[in-house]
Amino acid sequence: MYDVSIIVPIYNTEKYIEKCLVSLFEQDYKNIEYVFINDETMDNSMQILSNVLKRYPDRKEDVKIINNEKNYGSSMSRKIGIEASTGLYTIQIDSDDWCELDMISSLYNKAVSENADIVCCDFFENCMLKKVYVKEDYDIILEKDSIINSFFLGEIHPSLCNKLVKRNLYNSLDFPKGSFGEDLYISLQLFYFSDKISYLNSAFLHYNRVNLSSVTSRKNNINDIKEIFLKVKNFLESKEIYDKFKDAFHSKIFIMTITNYNGNFSKTINSISEDLNKLKYIYIAKVGFMKKIAFTIAFFGFDGLYFSIKRGWMGVKKGIKI
Template sequence: MKVSVIVPIYKVERFIARCVTSLMKQTLQDVEYIFVDDATPDQSLSILQEVLVAYPERKKYVKILHHKDNQGLPAARNTGLEVSEGEYIFHCDSDDYVEPDMLETLYNEALKNNADIVWCDWFLTFGQNERYMKQPNYNTPLEAVKAMLGGAMKFNVWNKLVKRELYQKNAITFPAGFSMGEDMTMILPFVFAKKIHYVPKAFYHYVKTNSGAYTQNHSERHLKDLQYNVARVEMTLRQRLGASLDKEIAFFKLETKFPLLIMGTNSQQYTQWSELYPDANEFICQNTYISFRSRMLEWFAWKKQWWIVRLYYWVIIKFVYGVIYK
């Protein structure tokens, strides 16, 4: 198999038909499709089976695996990795969809450039429109790692094609039981990669359907998950590269807690921001990977000028991104 596509399934009956159809229509042949049922309680599996009937030529390349109990997204990705046989791995979330030439383009670019990892641009897709999300280009894995830590490059799982041997040889798995921030795992293959390549075209549609409320109960669990995943990445970086990325790791911690400033105007979120990785705050102005506006927002938060943080939320997040761009 050239590529193994891993698709976790849980409560996606509204979206999975579009996702699976887009995968079945891929122009690349010799693709293995691994669907992992994470004990979904809805009709997602029935819909999956209905779509697959229309593509009998793909049937022998499809694996459907089942979790007896819901284990979460990271565990589902790991289940797929364990049985994958493709030269490269591609992760696709089952509420998203892809362009038909995505796998062929990325795979051919990987071969052409002898790349361990290939990444591309993507679409942030809303109900009525979408935004083109441009990604940066870097020539070496270390440059890409620094950019992901600093926030200039996204460490999403679904816009990257990664050689399977990078996962196998370096025992890279996703953090089962710690779902929030699980995509930070994608930094790790870059740490071990020898050659990488960027494709300046968008193929993946990340469907933004629910801005969601960040409740107190969820935030406490989410923060614990985030801290676990940050520590996990930091440990690997220090084992592999020593103290050479101290500054970038501080940037990483700042980026991890940044959403607390733009997810609402709850004073408890601001308190959580202040208490999370306070030692990283002194690096705020040094992080040129992100915009000056974002650095200023963090700086005002550091100085506890919460009225400016609230104003930013209402003007930029709610009005500009919530009304104009949505």
């Protein structure tokens, strides 16, 4: 059995995947299993994987490559990777991101020393012109309800890529079919079913903010948000905790929608749920003051002005999506 399995779905990331692979194969920890899922990629990503692997013959026996029969998207590809993995712990890495070389050893040692089901860490956002350290706002006592509320509000990133997770936690998880926002639903379930959550106050993952093509079209995003809303709502209701997290959860879906709609916000948000169409959800969320002003402009129907502001932010930040 491996100590850690790294799950990497691959789809059209030929510009970035070599850096990702090198950072994974050069980890200073040895007992790692690598599971790569070819999600019907249409570029040279798989050839690059083959070429890079030749440079690391000592890792060759630790690699599994799975070829999907069709393009399933990142969520179902991750599920396929989990089912094929054998490690005690797993971590999901996107093939356009990269890691510090002591990421696995640091997270695994923390997990073992504290007998943790999940170990979370900080991360970097890498843009064209700068690197930003993103500190996660975990409560000192790591109380489960506080963590769930915090990641709904945006104080904690729902990404799976900065979380080492015991593989058996995935046994009873439900995976959404969509590939946008799936981390929100999966992380919620992981946090809920975990007994011990630990936090390492260091950044190891480099989140690629330059690759704008990693996000699907806005139309598909809204469809995926609808699915995530219903799945999270049903999950919270089934555990009889919906009322406890309702405002924070609604605020999260509101912000996801307002950053991805393509015109007529009121109609878009109502198509998900009329209960979401409330101005207060802008001001509950942990976003900057200027974003709250811009979102308020969108809420009152001034789409042209909002999109103009948004394009300006994206241009200034060189690849950071608001």
